[in-house]
Amino acid sequence: MPVQAIVFDLDGVLIDSEPVWEDVRRAYVAEHGGRWLPDTQDRLMGMSTLEWAAYIANDLVDGVTSEDVAYEVVDRMSQRYQDGLPLLPGAEAAVRRMAEYRPLGLSSSSPRALIDLVLGQLRVDGLFRATVSTEEVDRGKPAPDGYLTVAAQLDVPARTCVAIEDSANGLRSAHAAEMTVIAVPRPAHPPADDALALAAHIADDLDEITPELVEVIHR
Known part of the structure; x- marks a missing residue:
């Protein structure tokens, strides 16, 4: 699909x-x-x-x-x-680029107040059609609850979504939801090897996250 x-x-x-x-x-x-x-x-x-x-x-x-x-x-x-927001290089551009390609969702372990604050400060809150905090579901990551809830709110099957993650528990969570996963690991907190192996692609940075990449890895 x-x-x-x-x-x-x-x-x-x-x-x-x-x-x-x-x-x-x-x-x-x-x-x-x-x-x-x-x-x-x-x-x-x-x-x-x-x-x-x-x-x-x-x-x-x-x-x-x-x-x-x-x-x-x-x-x-x-x-x-x-x-001061600790924005990662290429973050706003990646969000805007991918929003032109497909509807966006967000699944975060941050509380709702911080999600809204960050997206509002970035001025990209209007680009996300669904955002879910794990405080709003039964189980946090590595359980798939947050990702499954986002897919449900977007009204699409979870297996047709591509997730962008960095941590071991995040990779496990998105994979457990049957999403195709792109890993963008942070050097300070590298994910465990078994979790990284769940990713369909490992990106060096957010500049790699493009519609072209997504089309290639989502099979």
Whole structure:
């Protein structure tokens, strides 16, 4: 079946947000006398707001609720984005280029407030016909819930979509939804080899994301 939609991830694909998330969460944990474990950042990537807030409250910090964690961390992230959006090279051009080709969706582990803030600041919010936060579905990445929900909102079969992802859990999520996946790995947080193997194409940067590439890899 032909490609019917392109679905972007947000964090690590359009914005270099993982270092910001790590800084903000590390600071929160340190300020509350908690402990940051060696695998904490990798575990947090792809989790929904409810999942990562519960993990911090239950495993890293004593005496706080997951609601407290989520509210304060998301508020700090909003402030950081308002001070300056960590846009990745080629992000806006890639979105506009692919929007001329097929309808766009977005599946992100960021909370709704941050998704809307980022897309609004980029002035591309009107180009996305469907956006889903994993806080709005039952399970975060690597489960396929977010991607399946985007496809449903776009009213297209998930297998006719091409997803753009960077992280191991994101690649697993889109692949589990039966989407064709393009990986754009971030050097600071390279995906696991088994997850990267799920990608139909591994791109060096967003400039590679073109309608021509999508037509070649979606078989």
